[in-house]
Amino acid sequence: MSKGEMSPVTPFLTFAGQAEEAMNLYTSVFENSEIIRITRYGPNEPGEEGSVMHASFSLNGQVFMCIDSNIKHDWTFTPAISLYTAFENEEEIQRVYEELSRGGQILMPLGSYPFSKMFGWISDRYGVTWQLQLNES
Structure with a gap:
């Protein structure tokens, strides 16, 4: 570089x-x-x-x-930073939501919100948080 x-x-x-x-x-x-x-x-x-x-x-x-990490920490992942992705169809967002939420925690259930026809926010079984949204067409 x-x-x-x-x-x-x-x-x-x-x-x-x-x-x-x-x-x-x-x-x-x-x-x-x-x-x-x-x-x-x-x-x-x-x-x-x-x-x-x-x-x-x-x-x-x-x-x-x-x-x-080979060093033990008192911290882990937090919802303050999450991974976001948008989907083109309802079947795909539902599939990914189900897979990632299994064994994790639902922060906002997959559903309709004032800002989105379909949105869900979850913390997966490892603590990584995901925001999943259906693209508006």
């Missing part, structure tokens, strides 16, 4: 042992998605052997990075 250039801004998710499980769920739920790369902790490294030292994956073209 030349001076003044920077790489794209990439969401970075920090997990406590569930990074690979979360990536597998997300890439199975969203079309055009894949795990790009996984680097694992080996023996005598600071993280649990076999856990994710660093990984990248894409969800419908958006690249994410994630890790299994």
